[in-house]
Amino acid sequence: MNKLIQRYCCKIKMTKNKINPRAYFYPMPVVIIGANVKGKANFMTIAWFSMVENKPPMICISSSKTHYTNEGIKENQTFSANLPSEDMIEITDYIGIVSGKKIDKSNLFDIFYGDLKTAPMIKNAAVNYECKVVKIVDLEITHNIFIGEIVHVYAEEKYLTNGIPDTKKIHPLIYSRDNNYWKIGERIGKAFDIGRNYRKE
Numbered sequence: 001m002n003k004l005i006q007r008y009c010c011k012i013k014m015t016k017n018k019i020n021p022r023a024y025f026y027p028m029p030v031v032i033i034g035a036n037v038k039g040k041a042n043f044m045t046i047a048w049f050s051m052v053e054n055k056p057p058m059i060c061i062s063s064s065k066t067h068y069t070n071e072g073i074k075e076n077q078t079f080s081a082n083l084p085s086e087d088m089i090e091i092t093d094y095i096g097i098v099s100g101k102k103i104d105k106s107n108l109f110d111i112f113y114g115d116l117k118t119a120p121m122i123k124n125a126a127v128n129y130e131c132k133v134v135k136i137v138d139l140e141i142t143h144n145i146f147i148g149e150i151v152h153v154y155a156e157e158k159y160l161t162n163g164i165p166d167t168k169k170i171h172p173l174i175y176s177r178d179n180n181y182w183k184i185g186e187r188i189g190k191a192f193d194i195g196r197n198y199r200k201e
Contacts, residue, residue: 027174027175027176027182027184028047028048028049028174028175028176028177029047029049029083029172029173029174029175030045030046030047030084030092030172030173030174030175030181031045031046031047031049031061031081031082031083031084032044032045032046032081032082032084032092032095032122032125033045033046033061033063033069033073033079033080033081033082034069034079034080034081034082034111034119034120034121034122035069035072035073035076035078035079035080035118035119035120036072036075036076036078036118036119036120037068037069037071037072037075037100038071038072038075040104040106041105041106041111041120042068042069042072042100042105042106042120043069043082043095043100043105043108043109043120043122044063044067044068044069044095044096044100045092045093045095045096046061046062046063046096047175048061048062048063049061049062049081052147056149056150057149057150058134058147058148058149058150059081059129059131059147059148059150060145060146060147060148061079061081061145061146061148062143062144062145063143063144063145063146064142064143065142065143065144067099068099068100068101069100070144070146072118073133073136073146074136076118076119077132077133078116078118078119078130078131078132078133078148079119079131079133079146079148080119080120080121080122080128080129080130080131081128081129081131081148082121082122082125082127082128082129083125083126083127083128083129083165083170083172084122084125084126084172084173085125085126085170085171085172085173086171086172086173086183087171088124088125088173089173089181091108091109092173093181095108109122109123109124110122110123110124111123114130114151114152114154115130115151115152116130116131116132116151119131121154126155126156126159126165126169126170126171126172127153127154127155127159127165127170128153128154128155129150129152129153130150130151130152130153130154131148131149131150131151132148132149132151133146133147133148134147134148134149135147153165167184167187168187171183171184172184
């Protein structure tokens with residue numbers, strides 16, 4: 001009985017603090033966006049990245065209008081999203097620090113092109129998404145949202161399990177809003193399965 005009382009007391013003492021309203025969503029996958037700008041490959045690191053649709057497969061990125069890469073995405077209507085592994089943390093961060101307006105990033109990676117011809121992809125990234133733009137949303141204040149249809153996905157066999165990218169093999173980089181990088185821990189359950197037998201106590 002004492003344990004039940006203690007548990008109840010802890011519950012009623014719980015308070016929710018009102019904090020600064022920002023998009024505190026975790027985890028945020030880190031990707032390197034590639035685009036040809038004025039005929040040269042350019043790259044930027046971004047964590048404002050999300051899935052949009054399954055059929056056809058679509059993703060979106062939210063990119064500040066100050067980013068040099070935006071020019072190339074608008075010009076060619078294509079871009080790539082490259083998923084870096086933990087061992088690429090230093091160069092991934094560097095890409096996010098320096099602007100293509102000042103530094104030529106075309107020779108930082110071994111790159112390749114797919115069917116779209118204008119979306120440069122990074123060979124040593126774990127997974128590459130080759131995308132064509134289907135819509136650009138201008139938020140007027142600070143950002144452009146680029147929605148892209150995934151035309152092709154590329155990955156080495158060592159990153160796959162049953163033909164699908166495997167999180168444990170990729171070791172993706174994760175970003176948090178306190179400006180830190182993280183790595184993924186252990187698997188704790190199977191989605192669309194672990195909750196089947198849930199009953200409220």
